[in-house]
Amino acid sequence: RLLIIDFGSQVTQLIARRLRELNVYCEIRPFNAITDDDLRADPPQAIILSGGPASVTDKDGPRAPQAVFELGVPVFGICYGQQVMMDQLGGSVEAGHHAEYGRAFIAPAPGHRRDGIFAGLFQDGREEVWMSHGDRVTEMASGFEVIGTSPHAPMAMIADESRHFYGVQFHPEVHHTPNGRKMLENFVQLAGFTGDWTMASYKDEAIRKIREQVGDRRVICGLSGGVDSSVAAVLIHEAIGDQLTCVFVDHGLLRLDEADQVVTMFRDHYNIPLIHADEADLFLDALDGVSDPEVKRKTIGRLFIDIFQREAGKIDGAEFLAQGTLYPDVIESVSFSGGPSVTIKSHHNVGGLPEKMGLKLVEPLRELFKDEVRALGRELGLPESFIGRHPFPGPGLAIRCPGTITRDKLKILRKADAVFIDQIRKHDLYDDIWQAFVAILPVRTVGVMGDGRTYDYACALRAVTSVDGMTADFYPFSHDFLGETATRIINEVKGINRVTYDITSKPPGTIEWE
Numbered sequence: 001r002l003l004i005i006d007f008g009s010q011v012t013q014l015i016a017r018r019l020r021e022l023n024v025y026c027e028i029r030p031f032n033a034i035t036d037d038d039l040r041a042d043p044p045q046a047i048i049l050s051g052g053p054a055s056v057t058d059k060d061g062p063r064a065p066q067a068v069f070e071l072g073v074p075v076f077g078i079c080y081g082q083q084v085m086m087d088q089l090g091g092s093v094e095a096g097h098h099a100e101y102g103r104a105f106i107a108p109a110p111g112h113r114r115d116g117i118f119a120g121l122f123q124d125g126r127e128e129v130w131m132s133h134g135d136r137v138t139e140m141a142s143g144f145e146v147i148g149t150s151p152h153a154p155m156a157m158i159a160d161e162s163r164h165f166y167g168v169q170f171h172p173e174v175h176h177t178p179n180g181r182k183m184l185e186n187f188v189q190l191a192g193f194t195g196d197w198t199m200a201s202y203k204d205e206a207i208r209k210i211r212e213q214v215g216d217r218r219v220i221c222g223l224s225g226g227v228d229s230s231v232a233a234v235l236i237h238e239a240i241g242d243q244l245t246c247v248f249v250d251h252g253l254l255r256l257d258e259a260d261q262v263v264t265m266f267r268d269h270y271n272i273p274l275i276h277a278d279e280a281d282l283f284l285d286a287l288d289g290v291s292d293p294e295v296k297r298k299t300i301g302r303l304f305i306d307i308f309q310r311e312a313g314k315i316d317g318a319e320f321l322a323q324g325t326l327y328p329d330v331i332e333s334v335s336f337s338g339g340p341s342v343t344i345k346s347h348h349n350v351g352g353l354p355e356k357m358g359l360k361l362v363e364p365l366r367e368l369f370k371d372e373v374r375a376l377g378r379e380l381g382l383p384e385s386f387i388g389r390h391p392f393p394g395p396g397l398a399i400r401c402p403g404t405i406t407r408d409k410l411k412i413l414r415k416a417d418a419v420f421i422d423q424i425r426k427h428d429l430y431d432d433i434w435q436a437f438v439a440i441l442p443v444r445t446v447g448v449m450g451d452g453r454t455y456d457y458a459c460a461l462r463a464v465t466s467v468d469g470m471t472a473d474f475y476p477f478s479h480d481f482l483g484e485t486a487t488r489i490i491n492e493v494k495g496i497n498r499v500t501y502d503i504t505s506k507p508p509g510t511i512e513w514e
């Protein structure tokens with residue numbers, strides 16, 4: 001295995017992700033959770049030291065266990081990791097003054113070697129990299145030579161080939177360092193990894209960890225019908241069978257036939273014990289007359305927690321709550337006084353529940369990115385049509401119905417949404433789009449159908465491309481597609497007589513309408 005020692009960088013998980021892409025098994029351990037003895041007792045095959053927010057010029061700042069440099073295995077220090085390596089091996093680091101953020105170009109050092117992790121680089125005479133540092137190395141430890149320099153980091157790439165120790169000032173793990181992957185690939189190759197690790201091995205390892213954590217105790221899993229909670233549920237069921245019970249809180253704000261599909265799939269197909277709390281009336285009555293988006297969200301969130309708690313209370317002796325939290329949902333940082341501290345996005349559906357109910361968390365997906373969760377879902381045999389589904393927000397159709405929500409509007413919205421998605425699938429565009437849906441607008445407009453006047457709702461189509469939901473652009477449908485879809489919606493959905501297309505990007509817009 002490859003060990004990543006984490007000094008708290010926001011992008012440490014990206015290193016792990018790149019290694020998984022190279023089919024290499026890795027583990028991330030916070031710097032303060034691993035000792036010299038741990039390392040000597042069970043030495044990894046190679047070590048990567050991550051970046052981090054601290055400064056090595058601070059005498060009490062984080063350090064790597066000294067054994068890292070004594071095991072005789074290849075070591076790759078990234079950013080703070082490079083600085084800590086220099087500091088611990090006898091070089092010098094200077095604080096502040098020469099910060100570099102964003103794109104930079106590395107020039108090859110005169111007489112440099114292109115070996116080890118730097119093999120195959122500088123094809124164009126320089127290397128584009130992504131920098132994010134305040135401190136920099138000013139004096140190398142003995143045995144090292146400079147391979148490349150940037151305007152503000154004279155030792156941006158360094159190597160001690162005899163020991164296979166490497167350091168870089170920039171971040172090879174981010175996309176903005178085009179040859180970063182090549183450096184990581186070179187590193188794992190010289191460390192002797194054969195690249196035979198797969199998602200199947202990840203699954204086996206995750207199952208082993210769940211069994212170890214849970215033992216013979218019981219787990220409750222909140223199922224939303226989305227990909228993340230579904231993959232988590234199926235994985236946990238594979239690990240501990242009927243010690244798992246799923247609770248599906250149906251708030252009546254799901255898409256056409258969605259609730260039935262969830263129940264059929266989990267109860268009938270996977271044989272997973274499932275409580276279906278059909279509480280549409282309760283939610284819709286509570287939302288009656290509510291038009292403020294935040295009040296909608298809070299009302300749904302509060303009721304969701306109440307119902308979940310009520311249903312979970314019926315499961316005897318449950319000690320764990322399973323969640324499909326993904327890595328991007330988690331902002332994890334290493335705190336220097338204690339262990340990693342965790343903040344979860346405020347819109348997470350069951351936030352606050354574990355403390356309230358005295359439950360411990362099982363989060364088997366928290367190291368993974370969305371596309372990796374999909375790969376794991378495939379490994380678990382979930383149907384492709386289900387795995388590739390667009391994200392759907394916890395508050396459901398409520399936030400696609402600006403203004404007040406009525407049963408009538410929801411019915412119209414569901415039908416229009418189904419037609420839009422059908423169109424997208426028919427034109428084979430579904431997988432090119434991050435998310436697509438219809439919002440029903442709180443406006444009625446005049447139209448003419450046949451010889452009669454209509455006075456019905458207007459709706460907006462929304463379809464965006466995105467990589468992570470943080471930024472997005474509208475999807476460039478052809479005019480023919482838009483025209484055909486508008487005609488179908490107006491003909492097939494009673495209650496809508498006008499269709500618009502939302503061409504706002506994010507930012508400044510958001511993907512959802514509320």
Ligand code: XMP
Nearest residue numbers: 347391392393394395435469506510511512
């Ligand atoms: P926005 O609208 O903020 O959405 O651009 C970004 C992504 O997040 C989803 N979203 C939510 N997901 N609970 C969720 O589970 C929520 O409250 C929530 N609000 C937005 C949205 O669908 C998009 O994928």
